[in-house]
Amino acid sequence: MRGSLKAYNKVNIDSQAAVASPHKVVQMLLGGSIQKLLQAHLAIEQEQLGKKGELISRTIEIVAHLQAALDFEQGGEIAQNLSAMYDYIVRRLAEANANNDKAILLEVVDLLKTVKEGWDAIPPEHHHLPQAG
Secondary structure (H helix, E strand, O other), rough: HHHHHHHHHHHHHHHHHHHHHHHHHHHHHHHHHHHHHHHHHHHHHHOOOHHHHHHHHHHHHHHHHHOOOOHHHHHHHHHHHHHHHHHHHHHHHHHHHHHHOOOHHHHHHHHHHHHHHHHHHOHHOOOOOOOOO
């Protein structure tokens, strides 16, 4: 039953992403990253290190996707700053994974929350305009 629920949730999320605007997709990716890191934090506490590694690895993939989607021509300095921050996040996540460091995970969660808050504050009329991602 648990596997069926996971499969349903994945299909549901994939369906939402398929019809979502690029703005909404970025919101979903940022929210998913935050959620995965909080789950990784709990996995460390519960000594589920394999699960922790999977969650951190998935978050690194998401951050790499966000970074690859940056448009440096349209986004200018904002895109450059986001790219540098995404590099920093990936390095910190690798360190957190290697050392089972919950504090680093919370640091990265705070960074991603800040980005998501900024992204969420973009007015709806600008959701379909080219953005820095």
